Amino acid sequence: MSTLSLPDAPVDRWLEAARERRSRRAFDGSTPSEEHLAALEDACERFRPHPDARAVMARSVREDLFRGIVGSYGRVHGAPSAALFVGRADSPRAKASVGYTGEAIVLEATALGVGTCWVGGMFDGSLARTTAGASDGEKVFAVTPLGYPMQKVTSTERFVYGMKKPKPRKPVEHIAPDLHDRSWPNWARPGVEAARIAPSAHNRQPWRFRVDEGAIVISFDGPDTPIVSKRLDCGIAMLHFELAVRAAGASGAWELLEHRADVARFSLG
Numbered sequence: 001m002s003t004l005s006l007p008d009a010p011v012d013r014w015l016e017a018a019r020e021r022r023s024r025r026a027f028d029g030s031t032p033s034e035e036h037l038a039a040l041e042d043a044c045e046r047f048r049p050h051p052d053a054r055a056v057m058a059r060s061v062r063e064d065l066f067r068g069i070v071g072s073y074g075r076v077h078g079a080p081s082a083a084l085f086v087g088r089a090d091s092p093r094a095k096a097s098v099g100y101t102g103e104a105i106v107l108e109a110t111a112l113g114v115g116t117c118w119v120g121g122m123f124d125g126s127l128a129r130t131t132a133g134a135s136d137g138e139k140v141f142a143v144t145p146l147g148y149p150m151q152k153v154t155s156t157e158r159f160v161y162g163m164k165k166p167k168p169r170k171p172v173e174h175i176a177p178d179l180h181d182r183s184w185p186n187w188a189r190p191g192v193e194a195a196r197i198a199p200s201a202h203n204r205q206p207w208r209f210r211v212d213e214g215a216i217v218i219s220f221d222g223p224d225t226p227i228v229s230k231r232l233d234c235g236i237a238m239l240h241f242e243l244a245v246r247a248a249g250a251s252g253a254w255e256l257l258e259h260r261a262d263v264a265r266f267s268l269g
């Protein structure tokens with residue numbers, strides 16, 4: 001059995017950051033303060049709840065790490081630093097572990113006032129491997145720029161990414177169809193609310209939640225996708241879920257699954 005749990009994480013701080021976070025793609029080019037860089041390096045080194053996944057901080061990165069096509073999805077400007085999210089290449093479970101681990105770094109950055117944007121497809125894979133020091137058998141699944149966002153939302157952010165308003169999310173009834181049934185444990189409801197606001201590639205929100213013998217199972221809808229796996233999105237949502245459950249006074253752990261579209265199962269204990 002492979003389990004994930006939050007060791008000594010700052011639960012309230014990260015949950016608040018989860019509510020505030022938005023993807024930012026335009027940065028002012030200035031190097032983050034030593035205090036912020038050191039805090040993020042520390043988070044990358046210490047938050048390793050699963051052996052299949054790790055985050056690596058790069059203080060200085062070349063802009064061509066983020067190689068989006070001009071004016072389209074994925075264009076990141078002016079980010080001096082990055083975090084790279086690495087996992088075991090041959091393990092389906094590692095994808096969820098990478099999402100879970102990486103989102104912790106994204107939330108810590110948000111809490112510090114450092115901007116982020118998960119980038120799953122549009123980055124230079126070989127430059128990312130070298131920068132992360134990935135070994136044989138490891139893959140960089142995603143990266144995020146780290147830096148101070150432009151004070152103003154740029155016109156590209158506004159028009160291409162709809163930054164004026166927060167990105168819409170699916171209703172809870174869509175992602176957890178039985179949520180209002182009596183079978184749903186009360187402790188799990190805040191978890192679903194927090195998972196709902198998680199980021200996902202193309203904002204597709206593939207996560208679905210169901211009750212199974214008192215535990216909560218997260219799975220993804222439809223077939224999985226090759227470039228950015230829906231398992232990675234689900235890993236991000238798993239961290240949000242667990243933070244909210246803990247903040248409400250319950251605790252438990254995720255057990256990773258591989259059966260069809262099932263990603264993991266959360267039980268109290």
Ligand SMILES: Cc1cc2nc3c(=O)[nH]c(=O)nc-3n(C[C@H](O)[C@H](O)[C@H](O)COP(=O)(O)O)c2cc1C
Pocket residue numbers: 021022023025073074075117118119120121122142167198199200201202203228232233236
């Ligand atoms: C795994 C993953 C991969 C992503 N890849 C990209 C990407 O390649 N380029 C990009 O601009 N945004 C990318 N995003 C950001 C999403 O588009 C964004 O999270 C989503 O639209 C929701 O918006 P929000 O983060 O502002 O809430 C990615 C997000 C996730 C979670």
